[in-house]
Amino acid sequence: MSTARAKATxxxxxxxxxxxxxxxxxxxxxxxxxxxxxxxxxVAYGLVYHYFASKDEILDTLFLExxxxxxxxxxxxxxxxxxxxxxxxxxxxxxxDSYRHxxxxxxxxxxxxxxxANSFGQTHLGQIREAYELIxxxxxxxxxxxxxxxxxxxxxxxxxxxxxxxxxxxxxIFGLLPxxxxxxERAKWLVLETVCGGLERGAVGGxxxx
Amino acid sequence: MSTARAKATxxxxxxxxxxxxxxxxxxxxxxxxxxxxxxxxxVAYGLVYHYFASKDEILDTLFLExxxxxxxxxxxxxxxxxxxxxxxxxxxxxxxDSYRHxxxxxxxxxxxxxxxANSFGQTHLGQIREAYELIxxxxxxxxxxxxxxxxxxxxxxxxxxxxxxxxxxxxxIFGLLPxxxxxxERAKWLVLETVCGGLERGAVGGxxxx
DNA sequence: GGAGTTGTTGACTGACCAGTCAATCTATTC
DNA sequence: GAATAGATTGACTGGTCAGTCAACAACTCC
Numbered sequence: 081m082s083t084a085r086a087k088a089t090x091x092x093x094x095x096x097x098x099x100x101x102x103x104x105x106x107x108x109x110x111x112x113x114x115x116x117x118x119x120x121x122x123v124a125y126g127l128v129y130h131y132f133a134s135k136d137e138i139l140d141t142l143f144l145e146x147x148x149x150x151x152x153x154x155x156x157x158x159x160x161x162x163x164x165x166x167x168x169x170x171x172x173x174x175x176x177d178s179y180r181h182x183x184x185x186x187x188x189x190x191x192x193x194x195x196x197a198n199s200f201g202q203t204h205l206g207q208i209r210e211a212y213e214l215i216x217x218x219x220x221x222x223x224x225x226x227x228x229x230x231x232x233x234x235x236x237x238x239x240x241x242x243x244x245x246x247x248x249x250x251x252x253i254f255g256l257l258p259x260x261x262x263x264x265e266r267a268k269w270l271v272l273e274t275v276c277g278g279l280e281r282g283a284v285g286g287x288x289x290x
Numbered sequence: 291m292s293t294a295r296a297k298a299t300x301x302x303x304x305x306x307x308x309x310x311x312x313x314x315x316x317x318x319x320x321x322x323x324x325x326x327x328x329x330x331x332x333v334a335y336g337l338v339y340h341y342f343a344s345k346d347e348i349l350d351t352l353f354l355e356x357x358x359x360x361x362x363x364x365x366x367x368x369x370x371x372x373x374x375x376x377x378x379x380x381x382x383x384x385x386x387d388s389y390r391h392x393x394x395x396x397x398x399x400x401x402x403x404x405x406x407a408n409s410f411g412q413t414h415l416g417q418i419r420e421a422y423e424l425i426x427x428x429x430x431x432x433x434x435x436x437x438x439x440x441x442x443x444x445x446x447x448x449x450x451x452x453x454x455x456x457x458x459x460x461x462x463i464f465g466l467l468p469x470x471x472x473x474x475e476r477a478k479w480l481v482l483e484t485v486c487g488g489l490e491r492g493a494v495g496g497x498x499x500x
Numbered sequence: 501g502g503a504g505t506t507g508t509t510g511a512c513t514g515a516c517c518a519g520t521c522a523a524t525c526t527a528t529t530c
Numbered sequence: 531g532a533a534t535a536g537a538t539t540g541a542c543t544g545g546t547c548a549g550t551c552a553a554c555a556a557c558t559c560c
Contacts, residue, residue, distance in 0.1 A: 088527095089537075108408030110320045113517060124539045129519065187407065195405040197397065197463050198318030209466055235467060236458065236480045243457020244450040244485075251449045253407050256419055270446045275454075277488030299507075323547060334509045339549065501560105508555070516546085525538070530531100 093131045096121045100138045105184035109139055109192045109200075139200060143193045146185060147207050150174060154214045164222035165276050171215065172245055172268045179249050180264050187253045190246060212238050219279070228279045241275045303341045306331045310348045315394035319349055319402045319410075349410060353403045356395060357417050360384060364424045374432035375486050381425065382455055382478045389459050390474050397463045400456060422448050429489070438489045451485045 099121035103112045114135050118125045132138050157170045179186040193200040194208060201208065215238035222228035228237075248267045251257030257267075309331035313322045324345050328335045342348050367380045389396040403410040404418060411418065425448035432438040438447075458477045461467030467477075 092537085106408075108406075111408060114519080115517080126519095126521085126540065127538055130537070133519095135518070191405065191407045195401065195460065196318075197401045197460075198316075198321060201464065205464065205466075208464070212461075212466060232480055232483065233476060235461075236477060237484065239457045239461045239467065240454040240481060240484055243453045243455075243460070245453075246457065247449045247453020248446065250405065250407075250453070251422075251445075254411065254415065254418070256415075256422060257445060257449060266443060267446060270442055271450060273442065274447065274450055274485050274488030278484030278486065302507085324549080325547080336510065336549095336551085337508055340507065343549095345548065503558105503560090505558075506556085509553085511551095513548105513550080515548095518543105518545095520543080521541095523539080525536105527534105527536080529534080 092123070092127070096123065096128055096131055097138065097142060101142060101182070101184045101188055104139065104142075104188040104192060109135075109188075136200075139188070139192060140203070142185065143189055143200065143204060144207070146178070146189060147204070147211070150178070151207070151210055151214065154211065158214060158218055164218060164225075164227055165272065167218050168215075168241065168276060169268065169272050172241075172271050175245050176248070176264050176268050179252065180261075183252070186249060190249060190253065194246070212242060215242060222279075227281065229281055232279060237275075237279055241271070244271045244275060302333070302337070306333065306338055306341055307348065307352060311352060311392070311394050311398055314349065314352075314398040314402060319345075319398075346410075349398070349402060350413070352395065353399055353410065353414060354417070356388070356399060357414070357421070360388070361417070361420055361424065364421065368424060368428055374428060374435075374437050375482065377428050378425075378451065378486060379478065379482050382451075382481050385455050386458070386474050386478050389462065390471075393462070396459060400459060400463070404456070422452060425452060432489075436491065439491055442489060447485075447489055451481070454481045454485060 096117065100117045103116050103120050106112075107116065114128055115125055117138070118128050121128075128138075132141070153174050154171055157167050157174075160167070193204055195201065212235070216234045219228060219232075219234040219237045219241075223230045223232075223234065245267075248257065248271065252259050257263070306327065310327045313326045313330050316322075317326065324338055325335055327348070328338050331338075338348075342351070363384050364381055367377050367384075370377070403414055405411065422445070426444045429438060429444040429447045429451075433440045433442075433444065455477075458467065458481065462469050467473070
């Protein structure tokens with residue numbers, strides 16, 4: 081199944097997906113028309129529907145392609161015999177590098193899926209939840225090993241960690257934070273320093289009041 | 291200008307705004323129709339356009355009403371002569387309590403504005419930016435006083451702080467984190483502990499590699 | 501109590517756009 | 531080289547919905 085024909089077909093499909101990323105990033109999923117995607121890809125309107133059942137399916141495909149890579153990465157990192165801080169560093173690096181490599185795609189994933197509580201966020205809630213839970217498990221292990229303070233709820237800590245990273249990307253997406261190689265590295269470092277710094281044993285503060 | 295008539299008018303306007311919050315939260319801004327808002331408010335379709343120029347203007351009003359209160363709160367907190375940690379605690383409390391008090395409104399603000407890079411987020415970019423900058427100024431002062439480590443970029447730190455809080459709300463909005471009085475207090479405490487813990491002097495780690 | 505003002509109604513319209521489909525083209529197979 | 535299967539085209543349709551408008555109701559003020 082690897083004739084010239086089959087390859088051309090795969091390429092066309094990819095062509096449309098890549099065009100969709102640019103269009104979604106530029107105009108937003110709701111604001112763009114399917115015709116915009118076809119134009120951007122340089123194909124006829126109808127061809128989009130030859131490869132995808134609906135406009136939604138295009139976004140679903142884009143999200144799942146990338147998110148599944150992230151889930152695999154987190155699982156692989158967790159399986160390694162390295163300190164928590166290195167695990168979390170690897171995850172932060174993966175996310176920031178994903179943005180560095182394809183900012184449009186990450187913009188689309190964050191704006192249209194990860195934070196879209198009434199549309200695609202609900203559709204992909206299971207996948208999104210899984211990422212948070214995997215990070216939570218890393219925190220739990222670190223607590224069991226005595227590296228992280230045990231009184232902090234692991235799920236909350238995972239959310240804080242992920243949220244800090246995503247907000248960095250959001251800052252870049254909105255043009256509110258400076259971008260560039262050096263900034264990307266500083267962002268990784270900052271998240272690690274603040275979140276791990278606060279979670280590690282030796283920090284001050286007792287249990288919460290309420 | 292406070293006749294019974296004027297008061298009834300103000301009440302009607304508020305009635306529509308409150309109905310819009312519920313509808314936007316339930317269905318999302320794009321998925322709902324203006325007719326849904328009118329139905330929810332128990333008024334005729336046309337009346338919505340008597341009080342608001344467009345569907346957009348309703349969301350704009352809801353966002354600005356609340357966001358301006360937050361900006362005022364942050365400014366007031368910053369002006370007080372209290373330690374950084376208390377300032378940041380007050381801000382975290384304000385945001386979490388806003389959610390506690392009206393989860394639907396906060397859901398709408400976060401999902402439809404704060405994180406909507408291609409629609410209302412752009413419209414209100416100035417207001418959003420201002421919040422981040424005010425928090426950044428608090429961090430800068432803390433660095434000047436020697437309480438926070440100076441090598442961490444204040445704007446990045448502000449984003450990490452705000453992002454961690456917003457992700458907590460997102461967790462509640464998506465139903466991924468447990469809610470309740472105790473959970474809200476724990477969330478505030480956790481964000482303070484992790485972020486401040488990592489930012490305060492005495493934490494480990496040198497400057498970033500890249 | 502009548503004139504003017506503001507509030508309220510819901511049917512209607514005009515634009516928009518996702519998705520369909522029948523026709524045409526191109527590659528592959530025997 | 532005829533036949534089959536898949537790729538490609540773009541005009542068209544059907545439904546949706548934001549916003550308009552003309553009529554009517556209620557209040558205010560002299």
